[in-house]
Amino acid sequence: MIILLALALYAATGIAIAIAFLVFGVTRVLATPVPVTLGARIMLFPGAAALWPYVLIRWLKSYQ
């Protein structure tokens, strides 16, 4: 049961961070910022949620 709880927590955190990243950070992390359309952001959502730890690290680094 603890495994299921951990997975649920990972997924919930990923969803929240992915939404924030796709709204505020998706262009910041690129070496050459390029506009990203709404359709592309929707397509990027699953990947951002699945890879949220790395996405978060890169996003925070972009502010340094």
Next chain:
Amino acid sequence: MWKLHRRRKGLDHECRLWRRAVESGEAVYDGFLLASVTLYISAYLTVVYWLDPPNDQLSAIDLRIRAFGSCAFFMLTTILSIGPLARLDRRFLPLLYNRRHFGVLTFFVVLLHASFMVEWYAVQDALPSLYDELTKVSDYGKFIGFPFKALGLVALLILFLMAATSHDYWLVFLTPPVWKGLHMALYVAYGLVVMHVALGVMQYDHNPFIPAMLASGLAWVTLLHLVAGWRERAGDRASACGSDGWLAVGPPLSIPDKGARIVAAQGGERIAVFRDGTQIGALSNLCAHQNGPIGEGRIIDGCVTCPWHGYQYRLQDGCAPPPFTEKLVTYRARIANGVVEVDPRPLPPGTSAAMRYE
């Protein structure tokens, strides 16, 4: 602009025609894929229902599990065949263009297979026993009796990660080597699926079609890779070089206009030597996008164009035209005694190195 798909904008009419052909081909490709999957699932359910009608709800769910599971196996086998087939015969190249769409669709078919499996437990109020089956540590030490569903779930996770990162944005975000490494996990997923079937349904269903399907799929994929690899070895052999180490390509006119000849340095590194009229340039043969064979492409509107996805690079310096930022390694070229020669020592990506000859 990152749209649903990042596309190259060519100024040349021929390039625009090429792009329109590729993009209209996408719709045909996707339509054909969806139709094939729908046809397979429908035919499977219809034929098996006719031969051996399920007599209860569980049997009906089991039928759907097998339909989607077998469909997914055939799809994975086909996807893994596309790469080597395209290397063996250029007529298979169009299958490579939208292979990602194929992969994403395969993920959804596998997801449906897994969801029917969960449904099979749910209708019996037996979901806790599925959880127990997956978490019983002692079973992981067995061969026969290994929790084969766990193998399937790991394969599903791999396919999810691949589908979720199939957009070109992730190629840039993760960097091409990391992205490519992630997507090579498809081979791991395929192996897990083979074991999932071998340790699962094959243990209690002795229909000879199942091992035949598994063995022939695995043998086909393996054979294709071996044959393609053997053919590629010939291209990896180092080309003749002079006493100063420069590689001989051939007379300038032996390089097709708007095309290339590919030579190999020591270690198998391939160099694409293009000719555009009287201009000769040498670039890395690997496209910065997904390592496509640049040398098998053409020069369109002054840009070397990768045959896989249309990524373009200026012949002069290996740089993608603005606003794109990819750069290829370039090489020095010269003409000595009427023969084009290339210095196999790479220059930094984006270094201007192309030459003109009279």
